[in-house]
Amino acid sequence: DQPHDAKTFARAYLSSYDQPLRQKASVEDALRRALADDAFYLVFMPLYDARRNRVVGAEALLRSSSEVLSRLSPEVYIPVAEKANLIQEIDMMVLKKALAALKQISVPDDFVLSINISAQELLDSDFAQRIAASLQVAGVSATSICLEVTETYFVHMDQAKVEVLEQLRAMGCLVSLDDFGTGYTSFAHLQRLSVDEIKIDRSFVNRLDDPKARVVVESMVHIAQALQYKLVAEGVETLEQIEYLRTLGCNYFQGYLISKPTTLEEAVASTLPESDCLYL
Numbered sequence: 001d002q003p004h005d006a007k008t009f010a011r012a013y014l015s016s017y018d019q020p021l022r023q024k025a026s027v028e029d030a031l032r033r034a035l036a037d038d039a040f041y042l043v044f045m046p047l048y049d050a051r052r053n054r055v056v057g058a059e060a061l062l063r064s065s066s067e068v069l070s071r072l073s074p075e076v077y078i079p080v081a082e083k084a085n086l087i088q089e090i091d092m093m094v095l096k097k098a099l100a101a102l103k104q105i106s107v108p109d110d111f112v113l114s115i116n117i118s119a120q121e122l123l124d125s126d127f128a129q130r131i132a133a134s135l136q137v138a139g140v141s142a143t144s145i146c147l148e149v150t151e152t153y154f155v156h157m158d159q160a161k162v163e164v165l166e167q168l169r170a171m172g173c174l175v176s177l178d179d180f181g182t183g184y185t186s187f188a189h190l191q192r193l194s195v196d197e198i199k200i201d202r203s204f205v206n207r208l209d210d211p212k213a214r215v216v217v218e219s220m221v222h223i224a225q226a227l228q229y230k231l232v233a234e235g236v237e238t239l240e241q242i243e244y245l246r247t248l249g250c251n252y253f254q255g256y257l258i259s260k261p262t263t264l265e266e267a268v269a270s271t272l273p274e275s276d277c278l279y280l
């Protein structure tokens, strides 16, 4: 269970310091060095469509070979990068690497590559333009990518951010609201948001044996269906979770059950274990 270990390690690592400023500075230094040394690479997790019974996309996740960063989850160092004004450089580097990886393999026409972006990017009115330029350089169609924005950062969902999302969608990119349920997306925001997809956070998926968690997930599924958003459940680790979510009407899955983060080629080739169990 690598990311979990990484997270546990990260907590221990960060709390082992008495001087928070110094510790943040060391992560920031590591980020700068890793950018300069090109010490970042991507791993991929497949997106599985239970109705078509095949992989229909993959999500790129950031990793680093740097001594400090290799032991931390991006969940820990991305916020540091945001504060240090390094996030734009990181996101563009990720996009470039992800598009290059996509060009190297053959995928079905409807295959969608998902990339995580910082919500901070939405404050930049040139963001959609930067994405368009990267797509053009790489020779990839906008309709082949999905940009994931974490819900936690939608606190101030102002008109400018809505407009950037709309520009991206007008170009043909898909937009996904990541970690749904963990943040501040009020019902008022939900009806105004320009997204195509929402991803139920894995903290809900791994609590499905709790009746209260089930009620919450059920209502998320209903909202997504009513608003006609594509719904993805992340962090799926058992067939039972898939079976239950399918009965609710959620058909897209990501998680260790399908594949741990790996190369794009392996992610695309992954299958569900004992997939015949799914024919209920």
Ligand code: C2E
Binding pocket: 001, 003, 004, 045, 060, 061, 062, 073, 074, 075, 078, 091, 094, 116, 117, 118, 148, 150, 178, 179, 202, 234, 235, 236, 237, 254, 255, 256, 257, 261
């Ligand atoms: P996320 O986008 O929600 O990504 C899912 C995270 O959950 C990943 O952790 C993934 O490895 C983990 N995960 C997925 N399925 C399972 C499962 O079945 N079990 C368990 N235990 N874990 C699972 P990771 O790679 O540590 O990424 C953490 C977060 O860091 C991401 O959450 C995303 O918000 C951010 N992030 C990752 N890569 C990038 C990037 O390239 N750019 C930006 N801006 N953020 C990134």
Ligand code: MG
Binding pocket: 059, 116, 148, 178
């Ligand atoms: Mg994501």
Ligand code: MG
Binding pocket: 178, 179, 199, 201, 202, 234
């Ligand atoms: Mg997520």
Ligand code: MG
Binding pocket: 150, 178, 179
């Ligand atoms: Mg997350």
